[in-house]
Amino acid sequence: DAKTTQPPSMDCAEGRAANLPCNHSTISGNEYVYWYRQIHSQGPQYIIHGLKNNETNEMASLIITEDRKSSTLILPHATLRDTAVYYCIVRDNFGNEKLTFGTGTRLTIIP
Amino acid sequence: DTGVSQNPRHKITKRGQNVTFRCDPISEHNRLYWYRQTLGQGPEFLTYFQNEAQLEKSRLLSDRFSAERPKGSFSTLEIQRTEQGDSAMYLCASSLGTSGETQYFGPGTRLLVL
Numbered sequence: 265d266a267k268t269t270q271p272p273s274m275d276c277a278e279g280r281a282a283n284l285p286c287n288h289s290t291i292s293g294n295e296y297v298y299w300y301r302q303i304h305s306q307g308p309q310y311i312i313h314g315l316k317n318n319e320t321n322e323m324a325s326l327i328i329t330e331d332r333k334s335s336t337l338i339l340p341h342a343t344l345r346d347t348a349v350y351y352c353i354v355r356d357n358f359g360n361e362k363l364t365f366g367t368g369t370r371l372t373i374i375p
Numbered sequence: 376d377t378g379v380s381q382n383p384r385h386k387i388t389k390r391g392q393n394v395t396f397r398c399d400p401i402s403e404h405n406r407l408y409w410y411r412q413t414l415g416q417g418p419e420f421l422t423y424f425q426n427e428a429q430l431e432k433s434r435l436l437s438d439r440f441s442a443e444r445p446k447g448s449f450s451t452l453e454i455q456r457t458e459q460g461d462s463a464m465y466l467c468a469s470s471l472g473t474s475g476e477t478q479y480f481g482p483g484t485r486l487l488v489l
Contacts, residue, residue, distance in 0.1 A: 307480035307481050367416060
């Protein structure tokens with residue numbers, strides 16, 4: 265799987281949009297971009313995933329650049345409960361079952 | 376709550392003892408995964424099952440570790456002769472039975488080896 269690069273930490277004011285970047289410059293054509301988050305002492309929580317089109321669900325939006333070498337996870341109205349470590353993962357959905365986590369971005373929502 | 380459940384949530388043991396953890400996947404999920412997470416790191420893949428068949432094992436899974444899923448439902452992960460380096464969070468995840476399905480994680484079992 266392609267490697268991802270994320271900033272180690274970010275702050276965001278409560279109520280504002282949190283934009284978390286991820287670089288995956290070696291992504292191949294059949295690899296998806298997944299986002300998970302992990303709140304302290306809990307298991308990772310699935311957020312969203314996409315291949316090349318932008319995606320939105322009730323939790324977040326995922327914006328993937330046209331060359332697919334980077335993406336941004338957007339939490340539109342951050343709350344204190346969004347404080348967590350956010351992991352960007354690139355995964356080949358055919359034949360590769362494991363998720364390869366990096367160290368993620370520690371997002372802190374400031375009241 | 377019909378999510379993935381893991382028991383126990385916490386385990387403290389002495390070096391050299393054996394420990395066993397249990398994972399109950401989401402109902403109707405055929406695939407079950409084990410990961411390990413040490414402090415400050417992301418989870419690392421250990422092994423996964425398709426129904427009762429163990430299909431892949433990481434080289435992290437030493438011969439002191441054994442995982443089973445005898446009836447294709449719950450799974451157990453046993454660590455024999457625990458070492459202090461085994462201290463970690465052990466996470467279980469499950470997914471539907473086809474490739475590429477999203478994995479949903481349980482709350483984890485935190486192991487401390489003294």
